Each structure stands twice: as C-alpha cells, then as structure tokens.
Amino acid sequence: MxxxxxxxxxxxxxxxxxxxxxxxxxxxxxxxxxxxxxxxxxxxxxxxxxxxxxxxxRSKVLALVVPLRTGVDVPVVTRFAVSVVTAARRYDHDVLLLTQEEGHEGLRRVADTALADALIVMDVQLRDPRLPLLRALDRPSVLIGFPAAPGGLTCVDLDFRAAADLCVGHLAGLGHRVVALVGSPPEVYVRGTAFAQHVVRGFTAAADRHGMSSSVHPCEATPAAARSLAERLLRERPALTGVVVHNEAVLAPLVDAFEALGVRVPGDLSVTAICPDESAERARVPVTAVSLPSAEVGAGAVDLVMRKLRGTPVPEATVLEPRLTERSSTAPGPAR
CATH class of the missing domain: 1.10.260.40 (lambda repressor-like DNA-binding domains)
Incomplete structure (x- = not known):
C-alpha cells in the first residue's frame, strides 16, 4: 500500500x-x-x-472532468473549461482538469485522494456509465449535460432540443419544406453523447410537426468531409433548401463548399446553426444561429456546485432557454 x-x-x-x-x-x-x-x-x-x-x-479545488474523446470539438470544450476556471476563481477556487478517458477509476481517484472538493462533469452520455458512482460519491458533483435518467443528479445545460426546434421553426416560417441536419462526427452519436442526441430529437420532432421532409447527416470535423457532404446532399436531396448545422468545425467550410458548387447562401439554400456567436458572426455569410452559451453554462455549473458545498439546496435541473439571432444566411424559401 x-x-x-x-x-x-x-x-x-x-x-x-x-x-x-x-x-x-x-x-x-x-x-x-x-x-x-x-x-x-x-x-x-x-x-x-x-x-x-x-x-x-477543503482543498479549494474543483475537478473538471472532460475526457477528450475522438470527435470532441476541442475549441468548444475549451470555451466551457475557461468559463469554469473563470467562475471558480471568483470563489477563490482552482480547477483540476481531467482530460483522460478514465471512467469510474478517474472519478474514484479524485474522490479518494481528496484532490478536489467537488466535481463538474462534461461530455455526458444519455446512459453514462459514470452516473451510479456520481450518485454514490461523498462529495458534490454537477453535470454539464442531461442524461436520459437524471434523477438524483444536478444538471445544467442549454436546452438543445429546444435549440434545434428554434432552428427548424425559423426555416419553416420562411417557407422551407426540405431540411437537413449536419451533425457531429459519427462517433459522438455512437457513444450516445447527450447534447447531440437531444439536437437530433428536437430537429426530427420539429420537422415532423411542421410537415417538413428531413434527414440527419453526421459529419467529420474537416473541410474535406464538409465538401463531400455538400456534394452528397445536392446529389441525393435536390429539393433541399434549408440546413441546420450542429458542428462548429464544419460551419464555414460547409457554406464555402455549397457556394463553390454553385449554390448561393441564402439565395438557394438557407443555413442555420447551433454554435457560439463569434463563429456565426465571422462566417463569410453571417449565420442565423442559436448561441451556445458556454460562459453562462460554466458559471452556472460552478455556482451550483459551490452552493452544494455550502449545503444549500439546489434544483436538480437548470435549463438555459435557447436564443436565436437572425443574420444573413437565411431567406424565404421557394414559393409553394
């Protein structure tokens, strides 16, 4: 020993x-x-x-558990991590960043060695194998994300299902009838990552409700993959006039690919996204988007975990309502 x-x-x-x-x-x-x-x-x-x-x-340290698995968008994760660190410093706490895929063992090690007073856990899966241990640990934890069964846990995140619904509703209101979701890399869905699954469900349900034809397309986070998908969508779905992008890394390359193929945005194709405001604003065609509120989510997670450390009751679910900002990438669809 x-x-x-x-x-x-x-x-x-x-x-x-x-x-x-x-x-x-x-x-x-x-x-x-x-x-x-x-x-x-x-x-x-x-x-x-x-x-x-x-x-x-106490150690005055919070552990931020964010395994950098394949398919994870590192710039997006970094924004969340920075927001957690910034908020923790306001409480005079430091942050121990755990990026390895350690599962139960990593969580147990942090708990048993008293390295951190509490845990904030990211990259939550719908059926996350870490949940039973998190419920049993003798120290507070907060999840950034909502698993399928969140009972007994404290969770905070953007309402991704409602975010997808907003994007589809915006396109429907403009008269678009055929839409596609360009989503995260395939491995993100294979793992059952919660936020990605919530987007798919919100997108599909909204499209069905509006009587729209819809399809879902996972996409690797590379310009080459964006170009290949743009070509495939035009080939297989010639009536497509609306796209929702939930993959920040391919947002700009996808718009560029469509325009290189002779498809004008928004003249021929309207594009919406779920992404940080800065990504939407700096695209060559500024993109109508639901903001990804990393600062609010990170600060909210720290506030919740600090309240738990003080013994103050907190809600099990803190859901941030989505906000859509209309920019230049969307326009009325074809006349019926």
Missing part, C-alpha cells in the same frame, strides 16, 4: 508538506502542489477516510 511518505519521497518534499497540500491547512506553492498531485496520481495514493476527516478542511 502506498503511504504518504512514498508520495513525499517521489515528489521531493516532506511528508508534512504532502499533508498540508491535502488538507489545505497551510499555503503551498502552485508548483509544489502540482508536483505532489502528479506523484499522487502516478503512485495511486489514497488517504484513508480517517485521515481525510482529521484534515478537516
């Missing part, structure tokens, strides 16, 4: 320094804390419950 003296020897500090780093009873430099935390992770050290109770104080 790994002891605190083993951690101290590996990190090149005294055992008391490791103890202070775990308990927060005395200030430890950021460089020393990072070295100790690295040794704890490498050696698999887990202080027993009695030692944690004796320490009796």
């Amino acid at each position: 790994v002891r605190i003296t083993d951690v101290a020897r590996h990190a090149g500090v005294s055992a008391s320094t490791v103890s202070y780093a775990l308990s927060g009873k005395r200030p430890i430099s950021a460089e020393t804390r990072q070295r100790i935390e690295a040794s704890i992770r490498l050696l698999g050290y887990r202080p027993h419950a009695g030692a944690r109770a004796l320490a009796g104080s």
Whole structure:
C-alpha cells in the first residue's frame, strides 16, 4: 500500500508538506502542489477516510472532468473549461482538469485522494456509465449535460432540443419544406453523447410537426468531409433548401463548399446553426444561429456546485432557454 511518505519521497518534499497540500491547512506553492498531485496520481495514493476527516478542511479545488474523446470539438470544450476556471476563481477556487478517458477509476481517484472538493462533469452520455458512482460519491458533483435518467443528479445545460426546434421553426416560417441536419462526427452519436442526441430529437420532432421532409447527416470535423457532404446532399436531396448545422468545425467550410458548387447562401439554400456567436458572426455569410452559451453554462455549473458545498439546496435541473439571432444566411424559401 502506498503511504504518504512514498508520495513525499517521489515528489521531493516532506511528508508534512504532502499533508498540508491535502488538507489545505497551510499555503503551498502552485508548483509544489502540482508536483505532489502528479506523484499522487502516478503512485495511486489514497488517504484513508480517517485521515481525510482529521484534515478537516477543503482543498479549494474543483475537478473538471472532460475526457477528450475522438470527435470532441476541442475549441468548444475549451470555451466551457475557461468559463469554469473563470467562475471558480471568483470563489477563490482552482480547477483540476481531467482530460483522460478514465471512467469510474478517474472519478474514484479524485474522490479518494481528496484532490478536489467537488466535481463538474462534461461530455455526458444519455446512459453514462459514470452516473451510479456520481450518485454514490461523498462529495458534490454537477453535470454539464442531461442524461436520459437524471434523477438524483444536478444538471445544467442549454436546452438543445429546444435549440434545434428554434432552428427548424425559423426555416419553416420562411417557407422551407426540405431540411437537413449536419451533425457531429459519427462517433459522438455512437457513444450516445447527450447534447447531440437531444439536437437530433428536437430537429426530427420539429420537422415532423411542421410537415417538413428531413434527414440527419453526421459529419467529420474537416473541410474535406464538409465538401463531400455538400456534394452528397445536392446529389441525393435536390429539393433541399434549408440546413441546420450542429458542428462548429464544419460551419464555414460547409457554406464555402455549397457556394463553390454553385449554390448561393441564402439565395438557394438557407443555413442555420447551433454554435457560439463569434463563429456565426465571422462566417463569410453571417449565420442565423442559436448561441451556445458556454460562459453562462460554466458559471452556472460552478455556482451550483459551490452552493452544494455550502449545503444549500439546489434544483436538480437548470435549463438555459435557447436564443436565436437572425443574420444573413437565411431567406424565404421557394414559393409553394
């Protein structure tokens, strides 16, 4: 069994320094804390419950669990991470970023070593295997995302189903009858990632409600994939006049690909998206879009987890209503 003296020897500090780093009873430099935390992770050290109770104080660290799996849009994830870090500093807390696909073991390690007071978990799946452990842990957690069965959890996110509904409703109001969703990379759907699934369900339900013909197309996050999909859509769906994009990386390349193929945006094809405002605004044709409120979601997650740390009751579900901003990429569809 790994002891605190083993951690101290590996990190090149005294055992008391490791103890202070775990308990927060005395200030430890950021460089020393990072070295100790690295040794704890490498050696698999887990202080027993009695030692944690004796320490009796918090680490003033929040763990942000965001596994960088294949298909994850790193720039989008980075926006959320920055918002969490910024909000945490307002509470005088630091953030421990966990990016590996560690599942149960990663969560258990953080909980058992007292590296963090609470956890904020991203990239939530509809049937996420981490949920039973999160419900059982002895420290607070907040999910950015809504699984299929969120009971007993605290979740916050944009209402992605309503966001897709807004995009489709906007196109329907302009007279478009044939629409397509250009979605996340295929592996995101295979994993059952919650936000992507909610978008598909919202898009399909809204299209059905408006009597529209619709189709869903996962797309790899590359310009080549955007070009290939644009060609396929024009070949297979010649009546297509409206597109909803939920894949920030291909938004601009997709618009460029359609125009290179002789399809004018918005003259021949209206494009909407679910993406950050800056991405929609900087496109060559500014895109009508539902904003992705990373700052609000990240700050909301931190606020919820800090309230839980104080023992204040919080709602299980915090849903941010979508907001659609009309720009130059949408226009009336063909006359019926």
